Amino acid sequence: MRDDAQQQRDAHEREQWEAEQMSDTKAVYAAINAVQRSLAATGIGKDRRNELQGYKFRGIDDVYNAVSRLLADNGLCIMPRCTERAVVERTNAKGTALFYVTVRMEFDFVAAADGSTHTVVTYGEAMDSGDKATNKAMSAAYKYALMQTFAIPTEGDNDADATTHEVAPRTPTQEAALQSLREAALAGMSTLEAAWKAATPALRMALKDELPSLKDAAAKAEPAAA
Numbered sequence: 517m518r519d520d521a522q523q524q525r526d527a528h529e530r531e532q533w534e535a536e537q538m539s540d541t542k543a544v545y546a547a548i549n550a551v552q553r554s555l556a557a558t559g560i561g562k563d564r565r566n567e568l569q570g571y572k573f574r575g576i577d578d579v580y581n582a583v584s585r586l587l588a589d590n591g592l593c594i595m596p597r598c599t600e601r602a603v604v605e606r607t608n609a610k611g612t613a614l615f616y617v618t619v620r621m622e623f624d625f626v627a628a629a630d631g632s633t634h635t636v637v638t639y640g641e642a643m644d645s646g647d648k649a650t651n652k653a654m655s656a657a658y659k660y661a662l663m664q665t666f667a668i669p670t671e672g673d674n675d676a677d678a679t680t681h682e683v684a685p686r687t688p689t690q691e692a693a694l695q696s697l698r699e700a701a702l703a704g705m706s707t708l709e710a711a712w713k714a715a716t717p718a719l720r721m722a723l724k725d726e727l728p729s730l731k732d733a734a735a736k737a738e739p740a741a742a
Contacts, residue, residue: 543627547592552666576655591628617649621657636661693719701733708734
């Protein structure tokens with residue numbers, strides 16, 4: 517009888533523990549679902565327009581305004597964290613420098629009721645001729661984290677931020693230099709390094725986004741070159 521009673525107590529304690537674990541993990545999802553439900557009823561209109569490409573889009577402020585009150589009402593906090601950042605300098609058709617930034621962001625969705633969390637990971641990309649490229653990329657990542665988490669339809673809109681930059685094509689000199697670097701890569705890593713160092717700083721700046729693929733080609737050519 518004592519063994520049966522002990523087993524019953526153990527089973528009851530196990531059920532209690534499992535119920536507590538389930539309640540811990542469900543609070544954040546209940547809050548996310550509540551926000552989804554509200555947005556499904558109201559939606560977020562596309563009130564902004566990209567004049568160059570002629571499409572309508574939702575700006576980041578539109579998303580903030582629609583979601584912030586719902587987050588507060590449902591006890592849901594979002595904590596951002598940038599884990600990776602890459603920047604490439606390019607030029608537009610007018611010769612102006614553009615900074616092209618890509619960020620990897622993690623967003624912890626936290627339920628205030630019990631502290632349970634769910635982490636959403638998104639990437640953001642943006643260009644800017646000044647110092648706002650990183651800010652725009654982070655905003656883009658946040659915007660799409662919200663859209664994907666709360667199932668807000670996008671219909672192909674692309675914020676960053678209602679402006680479209682035209683990247684200038686490579687010059688004949690740059691194309692010739694790139695071809696020479698590709699040929700050097702086929703001879704192995706040391707030949708590629710020597711060719712890269714021999715290029716002018718301007719050419720290295722213009723072609724630096726090609727460097728990873730050149731290094732991959734050189735690494736693959738190493739056994740053959742040896």
